[in-house]
Amino acid sequence: MKKLLMLVAVVAFLASCGKGDRGQLVGVKGKKWHPEKPYGMTLVPGGSFIMGKADDDIAATLNAPAKTVTVPSFYMDETEITNSEYRQFTEWVRDSTLRxxxxxxxxxxxxxxxxxxxxxxxxxxxxxxxxxxxxxxxxxxxxxxxxxxxxxxxxxxxxxxxxxxxxxxxxxxxxxxxxxxxxxxxxxxxxxxVDVEKLIFRYSVKDIQKAVKNPGLSRKEFIKTYITKIYPDTTVWIRDFNYSYNEPMHNDYFYHEAYSDYPVVGVNWMQAKAFAQWRTLYHNGYRRKQKGRDDVFPYRLPTEAEWEYAARGGLEGATFPWGGPYAKNDRGCFLANFKPLRGDYAADQALYTVEADAYEPNDYNLYNMSGNVSEWVNSSYEPGAYEYMSSMSPIVNDENNRRKGVRGGSWKDVSYFLEVGTRDYEYQDSARSYIGFRTVQSYVGTDVTLNAATN
Known part of the structure; x- marks a missing residue:
């Protein structure tokens, strides 16, 4: 038996020769990686910044003390996800359901x-x-x-x-x-x-945090499956505002071509996450048809730190994405879509939402990081989170905390909520006529940092 084992070992050793490595440690080659900038996204170079309120905390919320944090590079949607883009999701689910x-x-x-x-x-x-x-x-x-x-x-x-x-x-x-x-x-x-109640998207994710904290669990114990109804709640235009005639927005805003380039609203936090999962699935489905191409990194909601870092556009200590401290430029024109002048909604040339690429972008070429619609982030709202979260790529996301962060302020908010350091929240299963989202994708490849770009 020993002779047989020795013979097998020798044969196995000899079989490993002749591959062209000449017995050298050359490593294992994987699939070719073809990095590409996702359509409609911009690269935000990683770096450090001071997260939190840049000005006095006039609302006395005490939930955003200044803290230096560092985030890696990532891609971010240049605009909020539009009605047209979200309709691509709903129509794909509709078609797959019928099929x-x-x-x-x-x-x-x-x-x-x-x-x-x-x-x-x-x-x-x-x-x-x-x-x-x-x-x-x-x-x-x-x-x-x-x-x-x-x-x-x-x-x-x-x-x-x-x-x-x-x-x-x-x-x-x-x-x-x-x-x-x-x-x-x-x-x-x-x-x-179409009966929109039938438009259901099912997906599974790995709960890495649970797996790390419970190493004895079998793999299936930390794989979670979510079943989400994905059609936007168009009734938000009625429910959000009592004694207000918003039925035309309820009837037309999501599906009419006139609003295709406007940000989608009426989408709760779970639906926004489902959209990101579908976008990953859809992109990888195309790449797998091309032999030898690896999967892309997942699309996802930004963390609160990523969102604020991107919103600042490289301006340290700024009040707004354009700097500040005012919401008007030197010609007296408003720089975002919000609620100015004690409720004169039309003073900024918009009554409700505007096109997702309206107004000027910040220095990272990101549009409407303040105003238009508030945006879901992939972080739970914890008032004291800045005190204990990591200073390296921080995130605080407790699945038992149903309050999820929204940032940036919206068309119906006063300028305080447009400040890049202002924090707000909504419950994860709540949809609003003034909350949308945009997605991000982690950057993979040669290091790109703001510090390297400026040296």
Whole structure:
């Protein structure tokens, strides 16, 4: 037995030779990394800054004492996420929901692409008459064993969905199509709309903090699955303001093309995080079709420190993204969309929101970091957080604290809330007509810091 083991070891050693490394330590080569600036984002060079109130704490909140912190480089959306961009998310969820229903019907009825009609939307494996060893292994050991029974089965995205009722091919497609819309008795003015309650996005994340603190747990104990209804709450325009006629905004703001470039509102913290997860999934789905390309780093909400660092635009101790201390320029023009002059909303040339790229950007080319809509951040609101959080890439996010940070002030706020050091919050399941968000992505590659850029 010893001779056999020695022989195996020698063969294994000899087999490792001849790879071109000449027995040298050359490291393992992974997939080629092709760094790219995400569309619509700008690179914020990392560095240190003084976080907190730059001026006197006139509101006496005592929640933002000055603290020097350092953040790494990251990409950030140049504008708030717009209605058009968020509609891309809702329409993708709508389409994937219909495709799933069609695939399930095809599976139940034993239909395959060769049958045409609904069969064209069958699961990818439905017509796989000669599966590979791996495909057969996955089918035998995984498919049908999950929570829904359809985990591991791929939808067919190659076929175009049919939305014109005149072209519906068969009764199964008609059934799936009808299930996506509100009932006829709930329609008005002869128009049926998609039942937005059906637009649900499901995703899973690893709770790294829980895993680190509980090393004995199995992997499945710290994988969390979230199921989120993702359509914006358009009723916020009515609920946020009593005795105010805002029905046109309720009816048109999210879906009408006139508002496509305006920031999305009516999105709670959980929906904003779901959008970031979908954006990651959507981007990686494209990259995986190109052989040898690695996944991108996840899109996410910014931490409170990242948001404030980016909002300052490299200006140390500034009150606003443009400096300050005033909200007007030297010609008397307002520099952001907010509530000036004791409620003269139109004095800044805007009544509600404005286009996401309105007004001048700060020195990092970021628009409306103050005003227009407040923005969700990936941090819990803790009044004393600055006292104990780390000075290196700080974040305080307690899943049991439902109060989440919002920063930047909005179209309905006075200038105090536009100050880059002002902190505010809203409950994570609350949607408002004045809260939106933008996303960030960690920068990977050659170090880029503000200090290096200025030396």
């Amino acid at each position: 799933m229903r069609l695939a399930i019907l095809a599976d139940d009825e034993g239909l395959t692409p060769g049958d045409g009609g609904t069969g064209d939307f069958a699961f990818k494996d439905a017509s796989n008459e000669d599966p590979s060893v791996w495909e057969q292994y996955v089918e035998d050991n995984y498919i049908g064993l999950g929570e829904t029974g359809y985990e591991g089965r791929q939808l067919n995205w190659d076929e175009d969905l049919i939305w014109d009722t005149e072209d519906i091919p068969d009764e199964y497609y008609a059934e799936a199509y009808d299930s996506m819309y509100i009932p006829f008795e709930e329609a008005y003015n002869g128009k049926r709309s």
